[in-house]
Amino acid sequence: MSIQYRFPIQSQHLSLAWDKLGATLSFACALHCALQPILLAILPLFGLGFLMNEGLETVFLVFSVVLATYSVASGARHHGQKQAFPVLVLGILCIGLSRAWEAYEPALAIVGALSIVAAHVYNMKLHQRYHQH
Numbered sequence: 001m002s003i004q005y006r007f008p009i010q011s012q013h014l015s016l017a018w019d020k021l022g023a024t025l026s027f028a029c030a031l032h033c034a035l036q037p038i039l040l041a042i043l044p045l046f047g048l049g050f051l052m053n054e055g056l057e058t059v060f061l062v063f064s065v066v067l068a069t070y071s072v073a074s075g076a077r078h079h080g081q082k083q084a085f086p087v088l089v090l091g092i093l094c095i096g097l098s099r100a101w102e103a104y105e106p107a108l109a110i111v112g113a114l115s116i117v118a119a120h121v122y123n124m125k126l127h128q129r130y131h132q133h
Contacts, residue, residue, distance in 0.1 A: 015078060016124055018071040023120035025064050026091075030113035032057075033106050061099075065092055068116045075123040079130035084123040091115030 032039065036052070043049050050056065068091070072084045094112030098105045 015071070015075055015127060018067065019075070019120040019124045019127070022064065022067045022071050023117045023124075025060075026068065026113045026116040026120065029060065029064060030110050030117065033109040033113060036106065058099075061095055064113075064116060065095065068092075068119060072119055072123050075127055079126050081126045081130070084119045084126065087115055087122060088119035091119060 040052055043051055068088055072088050075084065076082045091112045091114075094108045094115060096112075098108035098112060101108065
């Protein structure tokens, strides 16, 4: 009986933790994109030039998208609200376009990353609203 009572609470905290992690990582991605010209000049001075590697960026983006999709989908199953999905899809589309449309890469990547942040934050709000009732 104790396990059944604690599992939803632990699940609730884990879900919020995934959203907080995802929002933080996506915001870091947006900052990375916005500050890229400065970072290209500064990071090699500190031996951190590898952080500007396109392969590493791709892995980071894929991880962020998978985490966001998992988090929003599990949140929707939990609280029954799907309003965060359109915001998430907008973010994923912008990030995908940023990789394909190089001329607009920084702007699209920033909008995409901030949209994913917004999807995580909105999912957290829906989660909190669900547990208030």
